[in-house]
Amino acid sequence: MNKRRYSNRRRKNILRVFILLMTIIITVVMWRTIKIDVQVGELTLPKILQSEKSFADTSGEWNLILVNRNHYIPNNYQVELTELSNGKKVDSRIYPELQQMFNDARAEGLALFVREGYRTTEEQQKIMDEKINEYEKQGYSAKEAKKRAEKYVAIPDTSEHQLGLSVDINADTDKCSSEKVYQWLDENAYKYGFVKRYPEDKTDITGISNEPWHYRYVGTTVAKIMKEENLCLEEYLEKYK
Ligand SMILES: [Zn+2]
Numbered sequence: 245m246n247k248r249r250y251s252n253r254r255r256k257n258i259l260r261v262f263i264l265l266m267t268i269i270i271t272v273v274m275w276r277t278i279k280i281d282v283q284v285g286e287l288t289l290p291k292i293l294q295s296e297k298s299f300a301d302t303s304g305e306w307n308l309i310l311v312n313r314n315h316y317i318p319n320n321y322q323v324e325l326t327e328l329s330n331g332k333k334v335d336s337r338i339y340p341e342l343q344q345m346f347n348d349a350r351a352e353g354l355a356l357f358v359r360e361g362y363r364t365t366e367e368q369q370k371i372m373d374e375k376i377n378e379y380e381k382q383g384y385s386a387k388e389a390k391k392r393a394e395k396y397v398a399i400p401d402t403s404e405h406q407l408g409l410s411v412d413i414n415a416d417t418d419k420c421s422s423e424k425v426y427q428w429l430d431e432n433a434y435k436y437g438f439v440k441r442y443p444e445d446k447t448d449i450t451g452i453s454n455e456p457w458h459y460r461y462v463g464t465t466v467a468k469i470m471k472e473e474n475l476c477l478e479e480y481l482e483k484y485k
Pocket of ligand 1: 459
């Protein structure tokens with residue numbers, strides 16, 4: 245009799261532990277699912293996507309052309325290029341100040357180079373395809389891989405590199421750290437008319453992740469205002485144009 249009561253109680257205890265464990269597991273699973281949903285939500289809905297897709301206005305000031313994922317570069321956009329010593333090309337109009345900026349940075353002991361300058365639509369498409377491929381290899385579905393790739397790579401015809409007005413600047417890491425170069429650029433590039441186009445605190449507006457290496461030429465007057473007021477290009481144009 246006593247023995248049976250004891251084993252009944254034991255069974256009840258096991259049941260309680262089992263229910264408790266199941267509750268914990270279900271809670272953890274639900275919490276993770278909700279968290280993933282929120283992350284995907286942020287990934288798919290940057291503010292910039294909420295407005296209509298259109299073509300960039302190239303009839304105004306050339307240095308202020310806004311190109312982003314809903315402002316496509318028109319097919320007939322023409323650019324005169326200057327080739328740098330390492331073979332990369334930029335819009336000829338930004339070359340003198342770009343060169344001056346590099347001269348001054350080097351005079352201060354920095355080792356830096358232009359990793360990327362002008363790109364054609366085809367080159368941009370190739371970069372996008374490679375990134376999508378990379379995510380698919382990690383196991384993402386085609387749709388999800390594309391979505392993730394577009395967070396890091398501009399959709400063809402929405403890359404500023406196709407304007408020739410932007411450069412990716414990297415450190416020669418054998419001689420100098422990336423952090424040093426990024427910091428110098430962050431503090432000084434505006435003096436030469438360049439702005440950090442995709443800052444960490446503006447990703448919800450630009451739709452592009454933090455890129456401390458990507459600098460866009462806007463001219464010294466505008467760059468100074470953007471720097472002083474901490475505005476990204478979208479914000480500057482909204483406020484002043
Ligand atoms: Zn870039």
